[in-house]
Amino acid sequence: MxxxxxxxxxxxxxxxxxxxxxxxxxxxxxxIVLSVDYASSKSCLAELSDIMRRKDTQGHIVLPIFYHVxxxxxxxxxxxxxxxxxxxxxxxxxxxxxxxxxxxxxxKLKGWHIEGGKFDRPETEYIKDIVEYVIKKLMNSKFRSAxxxxxxxxxxxxxxxxxxxQEDSRLIxxxxxxxxxxxxxxxVIFNEICHEFEGDGIITKxxxxxxxxxxxSCRHPLNWVNLNxxxxxQ
Numbered sequence: 001m002x003x004x005x006x007x008x009x010x011x012x013x014x015x016x017x018x019x020x021x022x023x024x025x026x027x028x029x030x031x032i033v034l035s036v037d038y039a040s041s042k043s044c045l046a047e048l049s050d051i052m053r054r055k056d057t058q059g060h061i062v063l064p065i066f067y068h069v070x071x072x073x074x075x076x077x078x079x080x081x082x083x084x085x086x087x088x089x090x091x092x093x094x095x096x097x098x099x100x101x102x103x104x105x106x107x108k109l110k111g112w113h114i115e116g117g118k119f120d121r122p123e124t125e126y127i128k129d130i131v132e133y134v135i136k137k138l139m140n141s142k143f144r145s146a147x148x149x150x151x152x153x154x155x156x157x158x159x160x161x162x163x164x165x166q167e168d169s170r171l172i173x174x175x176x177x178x179x180x181x182x183x184x185x186x187x188v189i190f191n192e193i194c195h196e197f198e199g200d201g202i203i204t205k206x207x208x209x210x211x212x213x214x215x216x217s218c219r220h221p222l223n224w225v226n227l228n229x230x231x232x233x234q
Contacts, residue, residue, distance in 0.1 A: 036069055085103075186202075
């Protein structure tokens, strides 16, 4: 994980450092912490512009955190952000226009609004939620890319998801001969919906159905469970 602070101020016309641009390009996901003074930093705006460009062209995942700021002020370049952008020079400058566009676009994304104050949740709870969400988001992205070339899997996934959404749905079985993609389909569906549950996991059975082994768990690790054939049949 790379963390970028506003340690150096970019001068007019100066571009993002190659090292920083490479780090962003090598990342699958960016968390943008939007604070009150964010728009006053040329370096932060240049980073954001690069990140949002990669989101549009390469599917880069962007998650905003609105830290003690109103998300509507970000979307509309209002509040203190209007003054910050006015301090960057003429709106006709192409660079400033790119910054404003990227800033407004990130304000439209769903993220976390940390208001602060005595009525808000502790920041540690937000951090926990964000970390758990990011882990699941990256896992889901990995499975989507792995299954992107599997013919017809999107239609099959949609069919199963519609069944899951039914109120009386409790158990869904996938039946078919070996090697047709049942396990892959179940993996894709699992990573699509696992973030909606407090606890989740995948359990695979051994050849003799005597050992159940947890293959994956998003939140709570599962222990090995040994079953004898009679218990398994029950």
